[in-house]
Amino acid sequence: MVKVIKNGVFLLNGREIIEDNQENRGKIQSQAQGLSPDAARLNTIAAGILLAHNQDGGKGLPQSLHLNFDAMASHDITFVNIIQTAKVSGLDEFPIPYILTNCHNSLCAVGGTINEDDHLFGLSAAKRYGGVYVPPHLAVIHSYMREAYAGCGKMILGSDSHTRYGSLGTMGIGEGGGELVKQLLRQSYDAAWPRIIAVYLSGKPRNGVGPQDIALAIIGAVFKDGFAKNAVLEFVGDGIKGLAADYRAGIDVMTTETACWSSIWETDETTAQYLAIHYRDADYKKLSPGAVSYYDGLIHVDLASVKPMIALPFHPSNVFEIDDVIANPKDIFGHIEKDAAEVMENPNIKLKLTDNIDSQGRIRVDQAVVAGCAGGTFDNLMTVKTILAGHNSHGGKGNEGFTFSVYPGSQPILLELAETGGLSNLINQGIIVRSAFCGPCFGAGDVPANNGLSIRHTTRNFPNREGSKPGNGQISSVCLMDARSIAATALNGGYLASAEHLDQPERSFPYHFGPAPYLSKIYNGIGKPDKSVELRYGPNITDWPPMAGLGENLLLKIVSYITDPVTTTDELIPSGETSSFRSNPLGLAEYTLSRKDPSYVGKAKAVQAASKAIAVSETEKAFALLPELTDAIEGVKSIQSLSAITLKDIQLASAIYAHKPGDGSAREQAASCQRVLGGSANFAHEYATKRYRSNLINWGILPFIIDGEPFKNGDYVFIPKIAEKVRASSPVLEAWVISGKTARPVMLKTPELNPGEVELILDGSLINHNRKGQKK
Structure with a gap:
């Protein structure tokens, strides 16, 4: 295969x-x-x-490469912070086409004005700096970029991990917001070949x-x-x-x-x-x-x-042939349930996939969704309509609760569905047709019931996504499938089925793009910046708090210890309803690791408060906030070469350990929220993606690599002369694990820090680095 x-x-x-x-x-x-x-x-x-x-x-x-892009794209979870960061760093106008779409923060807030405040901020920024503004519900980010900007030989940078336009001859790269800020400031995107x-x-x-x-x-x-x-x-x-x-x-x-x-x-x-x-x-x-x-x-x-496939919880790589799952559901689902118990590490959570197996051995599905940049294409939706021709999508006997929703990727796709009769067919088949919105991918639309089984032609099915809140005992069970087998499941009364057995040949449906929805609603200010336009702020849009540069001697407290094989960005900073707080760094930081380690925020804040007390020589306050700090300093002093060190010689910060963090979303908030709470380092065996590692560096967080697990949660790690060693690009650093009053040596790796990354780490963030450049 x-x-x-x-x-x-x-x-x-x-x-x-x-x-x-x-x-x-x-x-x-x-x-x-x-x-x-x-x-x-x-x-x-x-x-x-x-x-x-x-x-x-x-x-x-x-x-190494130092790249400039042809265009950039961001949605409303990310563009406010990007523009705010670029503004304080000297942004004058958008130097390349920058497209601001509004397909994420459309349904997240319940009451209040914060979503539309973000949207109007985006419109004012497009006018002031010369960009493109795509209003809410008009198009999901990647559908629009395919329709309007992708072209052969181009490169597009997006602040969303699914920035992929390769099938149209465009190299798309999804990165955290810091990399887009660099392009806005006419700096390069640097990467190894x-x-x-x-x-x-x-x-x-x-x-x-x-x-x-x-x-x-x-x-x-x-x-x-x-x-x-x-x-x-x-x-x-x-x-x-x-x-x-x-x-x-x-x-x-x-x-x-x-x-x-x-x-x-x-x-x-x-x-x-x-x-x-x-x-x-x-x-x-x-x-x-x-x-x-x-x-x-x-x-x-x-x-x-290749046969019809299904990705079972909790990753798109957890792949099986649908026929195999149908033939052996108890064993396969039982194995997934066991894995889920280990991933969730929460006795209040019990995944119950096997509850969806009925007395006849059929797999009952509760919900179906075909949506967005992956599922909501014209061909997919017309194929669903064709498979269900003459039938409806309601559940069959014993599964009357089955629901089916589709989200076209853009209004032009919806318009063509309407003009070809496909839309009326879908509606008459009992399918709920929604607007162009990315919610089903990240937990802000069509969230299934607790332990409900949802099959989706979307992009992801991570744990702590699609509405899961393990801390509250809530779990979403999402499986990824193709629209064809989802339609076959609907045809089968809401019981899992493979489209291969329908004996319907693949069709390509003639498509006529109608630009009217875009021509009437999109603001296009490329090359027309208007400095008289003021940015429009809502009460939830706030500036970044100050962040210190790297001190000479660093004492890190491990405040979260994650042992999963892979940790996703959704676990580092949840998606879903928290999306509405993306424009408020301090407000969003309250949710950091909330679905993985609810104690993290309180512990990180305690270290941050103690660090601030040390900075103003309030040592007694620091020891009161962190009583074990007294022993930790004694542990540092026990190292022969460091016996003269005092608390005022030390920069205190927090850190997390995860085996392989950063899989999934490009959202920079997975790193910036740690930084806002006083984090200065991650320890990992490896980093899941370049984009997460880049996010850490752009926010002044050291991406250490370690062998084994040399410390436990609550231990301290002391790194003397850290700034000096980073300046020298030392690939290996000598450090000490401080457990109680005991110190033992450990070697830390900081591979592949190029000169630009070294400066970002020393300055403490991309914002600090650019501000320093403005003062020269």
């Missing part, structure tokens, strides 16, 4: 695969035109685009298999061993030509869940047709790898071998 080659591969004429091993050495020498792997790497599609956007120019393969991995598609999908099935098969094959982590996935192969544009986009947007950095596809007449339909013929050009190209690995997907 999916074969992974972890060696490098030569690809000849975009079609012939030659694995780079000793066995093929003669074949490589005779057919690779004498090109070395590095020379042939330059013939990949990704390399051509990266080099065209690299500020440094030059020839050959650079070790990435691994480029080919995704070779061959054959044709079988009936009933949709883009989500293909994507889940890929994710299931590569996520757990990190094969695609921080790489570019380059889609090639003769299987591409048989896939419609929406189908390709549906696969592409889910590449984020492999933990890759970006994606890019070969382009062809299907790409050209999509752009022409959207009145953007000039954005098309043919993209394909050179005659001899080299990749750092290859994922071979035989499309015909």
Whole structure:
């Protein structure tokens, strides 16, 4: 089904695969035109685009990149903080097209004005600085960017992890807000040269298999061993030509869940047709790898071998064939329930998937959703309509509570559904048609009942997402599936089913893009900044609090200790109803780790208060706030070389430990909330994504790497001369774990800190760094 080659591969004429091993050495020498792997790497599609956007120019393969982008995009969870950060750092006008969409904070607040206050702030910013403002419910961020901005050879930076437009020839990168701030201030996006991995598609999908099935098969094959982590996935192969544009986009947007950095596809007449339909013929050009190209690995997907898939809780990589789950639900669900108990670490939570197995062995589904940038495409929604033709989506006997909602990705898609009759068909079939809104992806729309089983063609099914509140005993059980099998489940009376057994061939539906909804509602101020417009603030929009730079000697208290194999950004800072507080750093920080470690905020605040007391020489107050601090200082003094150290020589801060933090969302708040509460470090065995590590650095948080688990929750870690060692870019730091009055040595790694990252860490945040630059 999916074969992974972890060696490098030569690809000849975009079609012939030659694995780079000793066995093929003669074949490589005779057919690779004498090109070395590095020379042939330059013939990949990704390399051509990266080099065209690299500020440094030059020839050959650079070790590092300093990129400028063609456009940027943010939604209303992120754009207020980004603009606020850029404003205090000297923002004059948007130097490139910056699109502000409003597809997240649309239903989160219950009462109050804070959502619309954020929206009007965005409109005022678009006017003042010269940007684009897309009003609420008009389009989800990635649907709009596909329709209006993606084009062959471009690069787009977005403050959302699913910034993926590779199927339209655009390298999209999802990052935290700090990286967008740098672009607004005409600074570069810096990254090491990435691994480029080919995704070779061959054959044709079988009936009933949709883009989500293909994507889940890929994710299931590569996520757990990190094969695609921080790489570019380059889609090639003769299987591409048989896939419609929406189908390709549906696969592409889910590449984020492999933990890759970006994606890019070969382009062809299907790409050209999509752009022409959207009145953007000039954005098309043919993209394909050179005659001899080299990749750092290859994922071979035989499309015909992929069957309808389902990702069970709690990750898109937890993939099974639907038929296998239907055939053996008790064992599979029982295993998931056991895993959930370990992940949640909460005796009040008991996942009960097996309760959805009826006396006949059928799996009862409570809710179905097809939505957003992954599910809400025209092709998907028309396919749902076609599968259910002559039937309705109501539950069958014994499952009358089954519900089905769809969220078109944009108003133009909804308009075309209306004009083709698809909309009336969907409504008559009992499907609830909602507006363009991203809520089902992050827990602000169609949240299922506690322990309800929801099947969704959306992007994620993490724990602590889709409305889960483990601290309150609430758990959402979300499974990812393709729209086709979701429709088949509705046709089956709300009992889990596979679309493969419907024997309905895949269709591509003619689409006519109607721009009227955009022309009448979107504000386009690109190139027209108006400095007379004042930013419009609501009472929930506040500035960032002050943050100190890095001290010379750092004493860190471990205030949260997370042992899960992977910790998502949703666990670090919850999504859902907290989204409405994104524009209020102090207000949002109250929710940090609230669904994973409810005691974290109180413990971090205690350390922060003690640190502030030390800064003003109120040592007695500091010891009163943290009574164990007396022993910790004695522990530091017990180190022979540090016997003369005093409390005033020390900078006190908090830190967290997690095995592999940062999977999932690009939201910078996963790091900034820690910083607002006085955090200065993360300890991890590895970081799940580049974007989370970048977020930490942009907020002045040290991303330490450790071996083993050298400390426990509540211990202190002392790092003498930390600023001096960071300035020297020391890859390994000597430190001491302080437990009670006892000190023992430990080695900390700080790999891959480039000179710019060193300055950010020393200054304490990107804001501090840019302010320092303004004063020079």
